[in-house]
Amino acid sequence: MEMNVDLSDADAFERVYDEHSRGVYRAAYRVLSSATQAQDVVQDVFLKLWREPWKFDARRGELGSYLRLMARSRALDSWREGQAAGRASDRIKLHVARDEGRADERPAVAAEREGDWRTVRDALRGLPDVQREAVVLTYWGGLTADQIARRSNVPLGTAKSRIRLGLARLRLEFEPPVAGELAASL
Numbered sequence: 539m540e541m542n543v544d545l546s547d548a549d550a551f552e553r554v555y556d557e558h559s560r561g562v563y564r565a566a567y568r569v570l571s572s573a574t575q576a577q578d579v580v581q582d583v584f585l586k587l588w589r590e591p592w593k594f595d596a597r598r599g600e601l602g603s604y605l606r607l608m609a610r611s612r613a614l615d616s617w618r619e620g621q622a623a624g625r626a627s628d629r630i631k632l633h634v635a636r637d638e639g640r641a642d643e644r645p646a647v648a649a650e651r652e653g654d655w656r657t658v659r660d661a662l663r664g665l666p667d668v669q670r671e672a673v674v675l676t677y678w679g680g681l682t683a684d685q686i687a688r689r690s691n692v693p694l695g696t697a698k699s700r701i702r703l704g705l706a707r708l709r710l711e712f713e714p715p716v717a718g719e720l721a722a723s724l
Contacts, residue, residue, distance in 0.1 A: 543601070545591030555584055558605050565606040569613035579616065583608045619685060661711040669704030676701050 543550050559580055566579035583605055587594065594604055662670050671690070675681045681689070687697035 545587060551588060558602050561602055562605050562609040565609040566613040569610060569617055575616055579609050579612045582612050661708050665704050665707055669700045672697060672700035673704040
């Protein structure tokens with residue numbers, strides 16, 4: 539394949555795909571050890587190349603190396619996301635297991651905790667869907683704002699705003715009334 543291939547040309551792009559897709563797949567598979575996930579990475583890499591062909595600069599290296607590096611990078615991101623989700627799932631299971639043990643030992647405490655959980659669930663239901671999702675993914679899913687932004691396909695600032703606004707609304711729900719409001723309500 540020639541050095542200065544026009545990646546915006548469909549025929550040239552097809553030739554590039556035919557020539558490099560196996561190497562991209564192998565690079566992704568070495569990281570992920572999953573055929574399905576590696577295929578997803580191949581699709582992501584070539585879709586990005588199709589949408590942003592100008593990002594490849596032949597003066598900086600070969601196209602095959604560029605594509606395999608993109609695949610490895612995307613595969614590592616995918617692997618990390620899976621690790622974070624797994625850790626979050628493990629934390630939830632551990633938390634549930636601890637709570638189940640405590641319920642048998644101290645029913646009154648467990649009943650109070652269940653009331654707290656209901657209150658939190660009700661407060662979360664009052665949030666807009668995007669804010670609720672961001673707060674839950676952050677605190678119970680263990681994801682960072684950057685991971686949430688990529689998952690939701692929104693800018694990082696938007697993901698951070700959703701988390702911040704959701705938490706602010708929850709704080710309002712749980713803050714005790716101001717002394718003047720308390721006196722007026724009596």
